[in-house]
Amino acid sequence: MRAFLTPRMLGAHLLALVLVTVALLLAAWQFAAWDARRDAEARDLSRIEPLAITEALGPDDPFLGDLVGQPVVLEGRWLDDATVLVSGRESEGREGFWVVTPLQEDATGSALPVVRGWTADESDVPPAPTGEAEMVAYLQPPEGRVITDADPTDDVVPQLRTADLQQRVEVDLYGAYAVVPPPAADAIAPGDWPHGRTAVNDGTDGLDPATVEQLPPVGQTTALRNLLYGIEWVVFGGFAGFIWWQFVRDSRRAESADGADPEPSPQPDPVGSEP
Numbered sequence: 001m002r003a004f005l006t007p008r009m010l011g012a013h014l015l016a017l018v019l020v021t022v023a024l025l026l027a028a029w030q031f032a033a034w035d036a037r038r039d040a041e042a043r044d045l046s047r048i049e050p051l052a053i054t055e056a057l058g059p060d061d062p063f064l065g066d067l068v069g070q071p072v073v074l075e076g077r078w079l080d081d082a083t084v085l086v087s088g089r090e091s092e093g094r095e096g097f098w099v100v101t102p103l104q105e106d107a108t109g110s111a112l113p114v115v116r117g118w119t120a121d122e123s124d125v126p127p128a129p130t131g132e133a134e135m136v137a138y139l140q141p142p143e144g145r146v147i148t149d150a151d152p153t154d155d156v157v158p159q160l161r162t163a164d165l166q167q168r169v170e171v172d173l174y175g176a177y178a179v180v181p182p183p184a185a186d187a188i189a190p191g192d193w194p195h196g197r198t199a200v201n202d203g204t205d206g207l208d209p210a211t212v213e214q215l216p217p218v219g220q221t222t223a224l225r226n227l228l229y230g231i232e233w234v235v236f237g238g239f240a241g242f243i244w245w246q247f248v249r250d251s252r253r254a255e256s257a258d259g260a261d262p263e264p265s266p267q268p269d270p271v272g273s274e275p
Contacts, residue, residue, distance in 0.1 A: 009251065016244030023237030030230035037223035045069060046212065047189045050136045052107075053174075059110035063141045063176050069212060070139045071188050074112065074178065076105040078203065080128035082168040085156045089118060091208055096120040098210055100160060100177070101128050101203060102169055113165055113177040117207025122156060126206030134200040136193045137178035138212050182209035 050071035057067060079102040086098040097119050102111035114137060119125055147158040157164055166173050180203070181187040183196035194200055 009248070012244060012247055012251075016240055019240035020237045023233045023240060027230045027233035027237065030226045030233060034223045034226035034230060037226065041222050042069075046071065046138060047186075049189050049191060050193050053105055053112065054107050056139065057174060057176060059108050059172050059174055061175065063139075067139050067176070068141060071136050071181075071193075072139055072178065073134070073136055073193065074103055074105065074114065075107070075132075075134045076103045076111075077132055078102075078129045078201070079104055079111055079169055079171075080130045082111075082165070083128040083155065084165065084168065085119075085122050085125065086115075086160050087156055087158055089210070091118045091120075091211065094120055097122050097125075097156070098160070099125055099207055100165075102165065102173065103133060104171055110172040110174055111169055112174045113160065113162075114203070115160075115177060115179040115210045116203040117180065118210045119207055129201055129203035131201060133202060134194045135180060135202040136188050136195040136199070137180050139176050139178055140213055142175055142177060179210050179212050180204055181212075 046069040048071065050073050053072045053074055056070055056072050057063070083099065083101040086100055089096055089098045099116050099119055100113050101116055103114045104111040116129075142162045143159040144161060145159055149158055149164070160177050162173050162175055162177075181195070183204070188195050
């Protein structure tokens with residue numbers, strides 16, 4: 001151990017420690033920037049211009065991945081008798097229920113389940129809206145987990161599954177659902193969209209805003225430079241550690257060679273000695 005604690009070796013240890021630490025910190029910073037930019041893009045994708053529901057998804061169309069979080073303009077009539085509560089939904093650390101009412105689209109005659117909002121108490125749900133409505137909402141894929149409904153006769157369901165809701169309405173259902181965004185001005189892309197105060201009968205009165213379960217998929221090349229920089233700094237840190245290890249090993253070998261006893265020189269044979 002004494003050989004590893006000389007001033008020369010201590011300097012090498014300190015330099016290697018500083019270089020590896022700096023490299024790892026810079027790598028962590030780049031990875032954090034990579035995550036942050038991907039999260040930011042996911043949020044920004046949800047603020048693209050809304051499409052009419054007929055432009056985004058047909059009643060019998062499969063739900064494609066690029067539709068996740070797509071804002072759509074809905075216009076139709078509430079099917080208030082088919083309102084359900086979806087259990088097991090959290091908001092700010094509290095467990096509660098989504099309040100879902102299908103909206104029958106004027107353009108297609110099919111209905112789209114709409115998450116109007118969130119409530120903590122199933123006995124304190126405001127009356128379901130009736131009549132015509134027009135709003136912007138985020139499209140989401142239907143849920144399909146295998147969860148048993150403890151009481152199929154009530155209006156509380158464990159998941160938002162199209163097959164379960166189809167039994168409650170007499171019209172065709174879309175293979176998707178939509179979430180009404182909060183009334184904040186920056187919740188959707190700016191424009192002349194029926195949203196917030198300009199929405200018509202969006203059914204959110206008396207309910208907390210529901211959170212979007214899934215955000216739009218992020219592009220594969222988003223913040224790729226940050227990811228590559230992070231990997232590069234990890235390589236630099238590993239290289240600094242390798243150089244330190246080589247230096248310590250070579251120094252140890254040199255000291256071992258210097259401290260070894262020299263071999264005795266051969267002695268000449270005495271004069272007159274027989275071979």
